Amino acid sequence: MVKEQKEKLVVIGNGMAGCRAVEEILARDPERYDIVIFGAEPRVNYNRIMLSPVLAGDKTFDEIVINDEAWYADNGIELVSGDSVIAIDREGKELRSRSGRTESYDRLLIATGSDPFIIPVPGHDLPGVITFRDLDDVEKMLAAAERGGEAVVIGGGLLGLEAAHGLFLRGMEVTVLHLMPTLMERQLDEAAGFLLKTELENRGQTILTGADTAEIVGESHVEAVKLKDGTEIPADIVVMAVGIRPNVRLALEAGLEVGRGIVVDDDMRTRDPSIFAVGECVEHRGLVYGLVAPLWEMCKALADGCTTGATGYRGSVTSTKLKVSGIDLFSAGDFSGGEDCEDVVMRDAARGIYKRVVLKQDRIVGAVLYGDTADGNWYFDLMRQEEDVSDIREAIIFGQAFASGGGALADPNAAVAALSDDAEICGCNGVSKGSIVSAILDGSGTLDAVRGCTKASASCGSCTNLVEGLLTITLGEDYSGEREVKPMCGCTSFTHEDARRLILEKELKEIPAVMQELHWTTPDGCSSCRPALNYYLLCAWPDEHKEDPQSRFVNERLHANIQKDGSYSVVPRMWGGITNPRELRAIADVVEKYDAGMVKVTGGQRLDIFGIQKEDLPAVWADLNAAGMVSGHAYGKALRTVKTCVGSDWCRFGTQDSTGLGIKMERMSWGSWMPHKFKIAVSGCPRNCAEATIKDFGIVCVDSGYELMVGGNGGIHLRGTDLLCKVETEGEALEFCAAFIQLYREEARYLDRTAPWIERVGLDYVKQRIVEDAEGRSALRDRFLHAQTFLQKDPWAERVAGAEAHLHQHLAEIRPFAAVGAE
Amino acid sequence: MDANWLDIGPVDQLPALGARTLPVQGGQEIALFRTANGKVFALHNKCPHKQGPLSQGIVHDTTVTCPLHNWRISLLTGEAQGEDKGCVPTIPVKVDGGRIFIARAEALAGAR
């Protein structure tokens, strides 16, 4: 009897794809092939993605083995482990291994996976630099963790964060360095990345974003990591987790077509009909993958083609989860947005939840979930099926149970109506549906009224939709959705006052924190709320505030006024409108040197230099600084100018030293950021040559003292000042002025001048706070002067010294046929 | 190096939610933008309304608001949003290995 000669299948790679392919083939036709598997790793096939739990101590290696030795034996598979294939001879259909073994094949399957990418910085080859790919790497990390000390993980993606988590649980001090501004930026948007970062930091890891590694420092072993900005972080080990490269060397040397990966067709066949490839090493329809889900599908298609008949692989849609215990995070598809895309965002600060579903033409194209990922698979399914979700659009963000609850429940109002009276609507303030409905029936007909009377939705705002639903159900047609006070902008249901109050109450100190805690409905706000929030934060936390230049309007970002041709105008400060030959010469020199188009005397008694290019601004400022001049803040929502008349020193009518007082006022209040621009003037007598009665704060000197005037402005709606009070000394005038500015800074809405603010709150209120309440006044003044200690830094001098230099420089320049890049 | 793409420098020189400029000798200055999640876009640095420098606007989501008159321009398509009508050319860009590449042909379009 002649034994039938079977076809021989040789597999290179004993990893996830290689073994899965063999399993799939055996399931279809166990008798078809003689199978030999080469594996570079000296062990059986295991579940690579579970290396993270092994590192973290949640699993042992035995628990993550997929196929043990018995499996190979039972299926007649020969495993050549610990021996890597080093060459493929396609003509002779033969392989050679490192140990010198040769093996012929009829069909060959390449499943060599990927290699970790190592950034080629100096020191990358020092002992103690570890990658995260196989069990050997994990063992190296565990050995290092035994000794304790500090670990630096380079790369804040999935792999890096899982490594960091494991090492942290093993007792090491962990610092994660991430080049991009947000963690896992390929899978997460800024909001979710912020939550993740905060959570990891709270646990005790140090996360540095925007961190660019320059060098790994050490003599015979790593000692530290040095960043391009000069920071040095001590390290006993460095884990490099910055990405992977498909392992294509064998295929390339064998002359197969290789792009980013080994190129295969829909049957996973390379350009050589007897050679196939699956897993991370392949490129299919232009795509390479770094996750396991696609390789399950690839292996099915491969096995079909090698046994029962080709079915074809068509590419995969992937989703990601992070395997860090206690952090639920899910991401799938595309959430870069765009105008034909619609974002549905839900935030629940109390429970630390952020969900964002991106819709395009009534179909889900992307989803990011943080904190509650229960519905991840459901969204992912709808996305893959490209299902039309217009019917459940309103409720989709609440998840499957809610949205697919059938007929009535798909309408969120009906869902609210279905709740019992004692169902809790507002978790922050413990307000039930019953008490909200009775408040509405008692006459609270708007969201603001309900908030005022029951506190429902007045804290984090996440139940705003539910409260509005109750208004609609209870009042029917009578509910118009009108607000008493308008929300800040379309990104939130909160008013300016609410946002300011909550920033203080909840001690929110960064814009992303405000957006998360107050349930912003957009991922990163808009051009109206971002500058407002930046101002509210700097006003609330003068000592700690970190400026966000991207939330400043151009003029405040560049410390100059943009003109219609894109050039800038520059106004140096002239205290009280007084100047001298040195300043005038410096200004004249600047005008000539930088070819300024015009110099103009402004209404605020300053000289305005027009037509400066943004690249020249630092040089112009350096010249003006050299003559003793600082920024005039003519571009800012800030103290602009203190205008004065010549006063008692020169004028025959003058009653007081108006110029001297003006200079003191300006020295006290310059540099202060405000809700809007702020102008001061001091007139030496009631003839009022300095036009003090159309300023935000005006002083009219009289024989017996100083009349303090507030709330005036020129402009479209001309408004004369109101008399605040009369004081007797310069000291009092200064104190009242500081207190008034601080009250305005703390209580006016961003972009309110003093005039509309006073009209809204009433002059009596301002008088009560500034004139009648002496203790309150001096507290206001103290807070103003405290804030000024942080704000009175000449922004021009800082730029001259090199701060934010990138704002003034081109990224690069293109000359046809040659590009000159930065660095 | 691929002749169709110009390497214009490391992506970390572009702040998130910020922009930088790229003059083209004899052609249109280009503005490069980076969104919160790290995506990079390139548009002519000229608002279709009154030629305002878009690179100086505030970036939010995938939109930039022009600093001159608050027109909102899509970074994806260059189209004005909302009620406003107009469009600014976009230039293909990609980020590879931490560096920004811009499509040569489109970047040089109109340059002599």
Ligand SMILES: Cc1cc2nc3c(=O)[nH]c(=O)nc-3n(C[C@H](O)[C@H](O)[C@H](O)COP(=O)(O)OP(=O)(O)OC[C@H]3O[C@@H](n4cnc5c(N)ncnc54)[C@H](O)[C@@H]3O)c2cc1C
């Ligand atoms: C720590 C970690 C966590 C992960 N977590 C997730 C996750 O949560 N979700 C997810 O979807 N994916 C995750 N992945 C990715 C996932 O593990 C890979 O996508 C998957 O393992 C790819 O399978 P593969 O067979 O193509 O490559 P591998 O599993 O790497 O197998 C390739 C094998 O081939 C061997 N080999 C290479 N060259 C030769 C040669 N010349 N001769 C012989 N043998 C060779 C290698 O030693 C290796 O054993 C994670 C990866 C890691 C490292």
